[in-house]
Amino acid sequence: MFSIGIDIGSTCTKTVVMNESGEMIEMLLQPTGWSSVDTAKQIRKSLESKGICIDDAKIVATGYGRISVPYADRQVTEITCHAKGAYYLNENKDMVVIDIGGQDTKIIKIESGQVKDFIMNDKCSAGTGRFVEIMANTMGLTIDELCELARTGSGVTISSMCTVFAESEVISLIGRGEDRKNIAYAVVSSIASKVASQCSHMDTKNAVVYLTGGLCECAFLKERIEQMIGHELVTNSKARFAGAIGAALIAASKGA
Amino acid sequence: MMANYREMWEALGMDLENHDNLCAVLPDAFGDVYLSQENRPESMDFWDMVVADIHGIRPAELIEAQKDGKKVFGTFCVFVPDEVVIAADGIVTGLCGGSQFWVPDGEKVLPKSTCPLIKASVGARLGKTCPFFRIADMYVGETTCDGKKKAWEILGQDVPMHIMDIPQMKREKDIARWKEEIADFAKVVEETTGNEITPEKLADAIKIINAKRRAMKRVYEARKADKLPISGKDVLLMTQIAFFDDPQRCAQMCNRLADELEDRIEKGVSVFPEGTKRILVSGTPMAIPNWKLHHIIETSGAAVVCEETCTGTRYFENEVPETGGSLDEQFAAIADRYMKINCACFTPNTDRTKDIIRLAKEYKVDGVIDVNLKFCCLYDTEGYSVEQALKEEGIPVLGIETDYTDADAEQLRTRIEAFVEMLG
Amino acid sequence: MSEERLNYYILFANYTQGMMLQSLLREDGVPSKIAPTPRSIQGELGCGMSILVQPEDIDAARECIRKNDAEYYDIVAIPCRINPNRDHYC
Numbered sequence: 058m059f060s061i062g063i064d065i066g067s068t069c070t071k072t073v074v075m076n077e078s079g080e081m082i083e084m085l086l087q088p089t090g091w092s093s094v095d096t097a098k099q100i101r102k103s104l105e106s107k108g109i110c111i112d113d114a115k116i117v118a119t120g121y122g123r124i125s126v127p128y129a130d131r132q133v134t135e136i137t138c139h140a141k142g143a144y145y146l147n148e149n150k151d152m153v154v155i156d157i158g159g160q161d162t163k164i165i166k167i168e169s170g171q172v173k174d175f176i177m178n179d180k181c182s183a184g185t186g187r188f189v190e191i192m193a194n195t196m197g198l199t200i201d202e203l204c205e206l207a208r209t210g211s212g213v214t215i216s217s218m219c220t221v222f223a224e225s226e227v228i229s230l231i232g233r234g235e236d237r238k239n240i241a242y243a244v245v246s247s248i249a250s251k252v253a254s255q256c257s258h259m260d261t262k263n264a265v266v267y268l269t270g271g272l273c274e275c276a277f278l279k280e281r282i283e284q285m286i287g288h289e290l291v292t293n294s295k296a297r298f299a300g301a302i303g304a305a306l307i308a309a310s311k312g313a
Numbered sequence: 314m315m316a317n318y319r320e321m322w323e324a325l326g327m328d329l330e331n332h333d334n335l336c337a338v339l340p341d342a343f344g345d346v347y348l349s350q351e352n353r354p355e356s357m358d359f360w361d362m363v364v365a366d367i368h369g370i371r372p373a374e375l376i377e378a379q380k381d382g383k384k385v386f387g388t389f390c391v392f393v394p395d396e397v398v399i400a401a402d403g404i405v406t407g408l409c410g411g412s413q414f415w416v417p418d419g420e421k422v423l424p425k426s427t428c429p430l431i432k433a434s435v436g437a438r439l440g441k442t443c444p445f446f447r448i449a450d451m452y453v454g455e456t457t458c459d460g461k462k463k464a465w466e467i468l469g470q471d472v473p474m475h476i477m478d479i480p481q482m483k484r485e486k487d488i489a490r491w492k493e494e495i496a497d498f499a500k501v502v503e504e505t506t507g508n509e510i511t512p513e514k515l516a517d518a519i520k521i522i523n524a525k526r527r528a529m530k531r532v533y534e535a536r537k538a539d540k541l542p543i544s545g546k547d548v549l550l551m552t553q554i555a556f557f558d559d560p561q562r563c564a565q566m567c568n569r570l571a572d573e574l575e576d577r578i579e580k581g582v583s584v585f586p587e588g589t590k591r592i593l594v595s596g597t598p599m600a601i602p603n604w605k606l607h608h609i610i611e612t613s614g615a616a617v618v619c620e621e622t623c624t625g626t627r628y629f630e631n632e633v634p635e636t637g638g639s640l641d642e643q644f645a646a647i648a649d650r651y652m653k654i655n656c657a658c659f660t661p662n663t664d665r666t667k668d669i670i671r672l673a674k675e676y677k678v679d680g681v682i683d684v685n686l687k688f689c690c691l692y693d694t695e696g697y698s699v700e701q702a703l704k705e706e707g708i709p710v711l712g713i714e715t716d717y718t719d720a721d722a723e724q725l726r727t728r729i730e731a732f733v734e735m736l737g
Numbered sequence: 738m739s740e741e742r743l744n745y746y747i748l749f750a751n752y753t754q755g756m757m758l759q760s761l762l763r764e765d766g767v768p769s770k771i772a773p774t775p776r777s778i779q780g781e782l783g784c785g786m787s788i789l790v791q792p793e794d795i796d797a798a799r800e801c802i803r804k805n806d807a808e809y810y811d812i813v814a815i816p817c818r819i820n821p822n823r824d825h826y827c
Contacts, residue, residue: 121723136731161724172735177728179714179721316751316783333776335827336785340773341818342827348770348789349821358759361771362752365786370752412827605826612821722824 059114062304063100063129064138065093065122068159068186069271071301072100074109075309083107084298093122101128117304121160133307135300140165140172142303143267146293152265155252155282155290156299157272159186162252164259176258183218184251186271191220192244195227196237203241204275210242218251248272249281256286268292269299318369321376325447332368332442335414339367339602346546346608352584354543354577356570360550363558367601371406371557372444378404379448384506387449388556389434390457391623391654392479394647395560396633397499399518401506407556408452409443410434411600413717418442422467423460428688429716430600431460435468445557446472451505453498455479457658458691475501483652483659492648499644516637519647525560526629528567533626535574536618537676541585542577543570545594545617546607552624553601590615590736593676595669595699596684597692598623603717606684606725613730619676621669622684627654657691665695666702673708679736680709682729687716709736742817745795746778747788747802748810755786758807762788767797778813 059082064071066089074083085103089096097118101111111128118129119138126132135158143154144167154165162184166174182188186200193203213235217223230240256266266288272278273296283290295302322329343364347353363370375385385404388395395405409415410433419427419436437443454465455477465476477494480487499510532551535542551570555563577583592615594606599622607617620626633650637643655665673681681703685693696712703710711732715721749755755771762769772789779785790798795812802809 121727134727134731134734136727137734171737172731174709175731175735177724177731179724314751318783318785337776338827340775340785341823342825343773344775344819345821345823345825348772349819355763358756358771362756362786365771365773366752366784369783369785414827602827608821608826609824717826719824719826722826726824 059109060305060309061104061109061111061114061116062138062301062306062308063097063116063118063126064135064298064300064304065089065096065118065120065125066135066159066271066300067121068190069297070096070100070120070122071298072104073298073301073305074104074114075305079309081302081305083109084295084301086297089122093125096122097126097128115308117308119300119304130308131311133304136163136165136175136177137172138300138303138307139163139269140167140303141170141306142299142301143167143269143296144170145302145306146295146299147265147267147291150265152267153256153259153261154267154269154299155256157184157186157248157252157268157270159190159271161185162255164256166259166264174259176255178255181218182220183223184248184255188220188223188248189244189272191224192227195224196231196240198241200272200275203244204272204277206238207241207245208277210236210238210240213239213243215243215247218247223247245275245278246281249278249285252282253285261286261288266290267296269296271297273297316366316369318366318373321373322368322444325372325444326441327444327447328441331440335412335442336368338414339364342602342604346604347550350544350546350584352582353547354570354573356566356573357547357550359566360547360554363554364550364602368444372448374559375404375406375445375448379450384450385448386502386505387445387452389453389461390455391628392455392457392651392656393453393477394495394498394651396515396518396522396647397495397502397510399521399560400510400515401502401508403502403506403508404559406445406449407600408434408445408449409437409600411553411603411717415440415442416717423464426688427460427464428686430598430686431464433600433717435464438468438471451475451501453477457656458689460688479658481659488648488652491652492644495644495648496641499640510640512637512640512643515640515643516635519633519643520635521560523632523635525555525564525567526632528564528571529555529629531571532567532574533619533629535571535578538578539677540578540581540583541589541616541618542574542582544584544611545592545620546604546611549599549604549607549617549620549624550601552620552628553599555628585616590679590733591618591677592616593619593621593669593673593678593681594625594684595621595681596696597686597689600624605717605722606682606713606715609722609725609729610682613726614733615729618678619672621672623656626668626672627656657695662695666699669699670702670706670708673703673706678708680711680732682711682713682732685712685714687714743792743814744817744819745790745792745798745812745814746772746774747790747798747812748774748778748782749784749786750782750808750810751784752786754808755784755788758802758809759788761801761805761807762798765797765801767801768794769798775815775818778815782810784810
């Protein structure tokens with residue numbers, strides 16, 4: 058029997074399928090789009106086309122769209138799932154997870170595989186994936202392009218934390234003829250500093266700090282956060298699937 | 314006889330059209346939050362009835378009392394001593410302030426960065442959509458925060474106000490000064506009511522208010538049981554309405570509820586499945602109809618077993634000694650009792666942290682949710698020390714900041730569900 | 738709760754009538770809840786308190802009213818509006 062974790066985030070939906078020996082046999086990534094209900098239907102279809110029958114699988118849904126998966130056996134919050142997934146990916150070590158999601162950023166402290174404490178940002182989108190996405194759009198870049206370009210820039214800062222104000226700042230920087238690479242640098246630094254400030258409320262001394270979420274492959278963002286928190290970050294190419302992996306693990310262990 | 318509250322509201326000079334919008338949303342909100350529960354104590358019928366006509370039944374009683382020459386004092390805070398008003402045959406009533414409905418009217422005159430409780434209170438008066446705010450003969454404010462102090466100046470242009478100066482510290486000289494404030498308030502009450510406060514009448518009033526406190530405490534005691542006989546939402550409703558009701562009837566109803574709860578405990582009747590996580594809510598008050606946080610908690614696999622708030626233990630803990638004596642001695646006893654309320658307006662306020670830890674143990678809680686009404690600087694700042702102290706005690710704590718809007722409900726659910734999952 | 742489900746609201750001229758019937762229903766063991774009357778059915782009726790009865794209990798409630806000659810204003814059925822997951826507060 059398969060164990061399936063479905064993480065419907067605000068931007069991307071991640072699906073992980075584990076077989077009975079706990080191997081991840083499928084990892085699917087797709088945009089969430091307008092409707093998480095439709096997304097859930099699409100997942101069902103693509104799994105079935107791969108010969109994975111939903112009906113005899115154990116399924117845990119997580120993420121902000123977790124209630125929109127009618128065929129899930131259970132809903133578990135992304136905080137618990139990210140913790141479980143990151144713990145698994147990082148060889149079961151105690152750690153602090155920084156998850157930069159599409160609409161919120163979470164700092165999660167894990168001890169012996171259990172969530173010990175967590176911090177989540179307010180309604181505001183500063184320090185989240187959405188912030189980078191909006192800025193990238195404004196600058197006519199993809200998120201990956203923005204991250205790469207940022208590495209070559211320097212010297213500019215965006216002072217507004219608020220995404221709406223920050224966007225006007227970026228627009229006026231563009232208008233002033235500021236080099237795009239410097240603006241990209243400012244965008245990445247802005248999100249890094251917001252994340253670092255959130256992180257300062259959690260004790261990260263002597264802890265492994267693990268980065269998950271859609272931006273974990275943005276190497277320059279990782280470096281900027283490392284500089285600001287004065288601590289090395291660990292991540293993994295599978296880290297953006299941490300929530301879905303955690304959900305699949307919960308499905309497997311609790312029999313959902 | 315047909316009840317006709319519309320005529321009464323019209324006579325009170327209320328904005329009927331706008332008020333009707335509030336009347337339209339309340340039944341659905343109450344249905345979702347309260348009537349979705351099963352196996353509630355039968356004694357909750359009383360409070361359900363009161364809510365069903367929250368702007369009808371009690372306001373009509375107050376108006377009848379005024380026809381008999383009684384005076385009504387509208388109050389905003391648990392520091393205003395009800396005993397003094399009761400001793401002069403006056404009536405105390407709470408005022409509207411717990412709904413987003415009133416906030417826009419408040420924002421017409423107050424900065425947006427004012428706490429929703431103040432904005433809603435001022436808005437309820439200025440928007441003419443709260444009957445209690447039309448009925449009261451005298452409004453009693455206090456100096457528990459900067460937002461209120463300035464709001465009184467704006468309200469005072471519209472209604473007669475008396476302000477009690479609450480000390481900011483609890484040294485002996487501060488308590489002595491508070492006693493003087495109470496004595497001054499007594500004079501104002503005597504002038505407004507035309508009735509003299511005698512030592513005998515004050516002693517009787519002290520007994521009346523103590524009996525109400527004791528009855529509420531009995532209900533809270535029942536929440537210490539392993540099998541919870543009542544939801545947190547239901548107790549919150551009882552407490553919210555206690556601010557508006559006649560104190561003797563309130564005591565009677567709370568005692569009747571406590572009887573039923575004690576019977577339920579004996580029979581092992583619970584309104585939650587076994588293993589439901591027990592939560593202590595600490596922080597800022599929840600004026601009626603603010604049920605948001607309790608509802609989210611209690612639909613996320615947890616139960617609220619106690620509130621360390623002004624709409625909770627701060628309202629009824631500690632009694633005034635019923636030793637009688639001169640007016641001066643009784644004012645001192647009243648001052649002592651009220652100075653035991655641990656509000657974030659005091660510095661230092663370490664006794665509040667001790668209260669939270671004590672209540673967490675007494676009510677055997679699995680975790681504490683420390684809630685702050687947005688823009689309440691005092692409780693927000695104190696949240697840091699509260700969280701620190703709880704962590705030292707090994708008690709899990711979740712800090713939440715919220716207001717009266719629905720906008721953050723989904724985010725709150727995620728946090729609260731995650732917190733409950735964390736509790737195991 | 739499914740949208741198809743009906744909720745019966747017993748309406749009153751005043752809350753005294755309502756509380757009287759509620760205690761009679763309690764005595765007879767008929768499940769009932771005191772509710773604020775939904776605005777859509779209150780009309781010009783002054784009293785905002787009603788008694789909410791589920792379809793399976795409405796016959797027993799009517800019998801209780803008949804037997805006791807209890808006073809009420811009207812009985813109205815509307816689709817169930819109660820939804821604890823709505824997160825719509827007031």
